Amino acid sequence: MGTFEGEGGRKQDKGCRGWSGTRRGRTWEVGDEMGEVAAELGERMRWRHNNAWVQAGATLGELYYSIAEKSHVHGFPSGQGRTIGVGGHFSVAGFGPMLRKYGTAADQIIDARLVNANGEVLNREAMGEDLFWAIRRGGASSFGVVLAWKINLVAVPPIVTVASLDKAYEQGATELVHKWQTVASRQVPRELYIELIVGVSNNTNRLAGRRAIELKFKVMFLGPSKKLMQ
Numbered sequence: 046m047g048t049f050e051g052e053g054g055r056k057q058d059k060g061c062r063g064w065s066g067t068r069r070g071r072t073w074e075v076g077d078e079m080g081e082v083a084a085e086l087g088e089r090m091r092w093r094h095n096n097a098w099v100q101a102g103a104t105l106g107e108l109y110y111s112i113a114e115k116s117h118v119h120g121f122p123s124g125q126g127r128t129i130g131v132g133g134h135f136s137v138a139g140f141g142p143m144l145r146k147y148g149t150a151a152d153q154i155i156d157a158r159l160v161n162a163n164g165e166v167l168n169r170e171a172m173g174e175d176l177f178w179a180i181r182r183g184g185a186s187s188f189g190v191v192l193a194w195k196i197n198l199v200a201v202p203p204i205v206t207v208a209s210l211d212k213a214y215e216q217g218a219t220e221l222v223h224k225w226q227t228v229a230s231r232q233v234p235r236e237l238y239i240e241l242i243v244g245v246s247n248n249t250n251r252l253a254g255r256r257a258i259e260l261k262f263k264v265m266f267l268g269p270s271k272k273l274m275q
């Protein structure tokens with residue numbers, strides 16, 4: 046892996062205060078002052094303004110866990126599967142329950158390290174905006190190998206509300222889908238995400254062997270349940 050320089054060409058080998066830890070070779074360090082986040086990529090560096098580097102081999106679960114270990118008021122808006130790798134996921138935009146508030150993961154990626162077919166290690170400036178756009182939405186493997194992403198951590202409240210609800214076809218599924226289509230994307234605040242998965246019920250007892258449509262609603266609200274119900 047090449048030698049990376051921090052913003053403004055500044056390398057830092059000491060002075061990162063705060064927490065640090067290493068999990069499976071991926072080292073994180075987060076400053077103890079709000080807004081200071083640092084990570085290690087071969088050399089110790091520090092970034093400000095709520096940014097962090099994540100190596101492309103990390104999973105979403107490792108990323109979320111690392112952030113949560115350091116801060117209860119930072120998060121990252123990407124997918125829900127904890128075993129998903131950030132290498133592939135961030136390169137196809139990556140959507141999750143903070144989509145309505147903060148967009149996709151790609152919207153919060155502000156730099157990357159990419160090895161191209163000539164073996165050159167490129168940052169955002171060196172690769173140019175077109176390639177930087179493509180590796181975050183068009184599948185990075187068409188263009189090279191991503192070593193790491195620089196991400197913008199977003200603000201989350203210390204308490205969030207999650208809920209899930211299953212509804213069978215005979216419980217008014219058609220009306221609920223219609224209502225969800227008109228309400229979930231427009232008439233609720235951006236802090237509220239209501240996902241709908243339409244599947245096939247496997248409750249053979251209730252259906253006497255027949256297959257029927259079943260709805261699964263998954264809800265996340267960036268705030269406490271009291272605020273959600275107001």
Ligand SMILES: Cc1cc2nc3c(=O)[nH]c(=O)nc-3n(C[C@H](O)[C@H](O)[C@H](O)COP(=O)(O)OP(=O)(O)OC[C@H]3O[C@@H](n4cnc5c(N)ncnc54)[C@H](O)[C@@H]3O)c2cc1C
Pocket residue numbers: 101102123124125126128129130131132133134136137138139140141184185186187189190191192
């Ligand atoms: C259980 C599960 C849940 C999911 N949930 C969501 C979700 O909530 N939201 C969502 O948007 N998507 C979701 N997905 C889809 C997921 O984002 C894609 O499958 C993604 O491509 C997975 O990336 P990966 O690195 O884990 O997989 P891989 O199969 O390792 O990689 C997928 C592709 O990306 C390329 N790639 C991987 N790493 C790099 C790298 N470092 N540089 C260049 N190319 C690379 C690979 O070559 C391959 O072409 C889910 C998938 C699963 C299996």
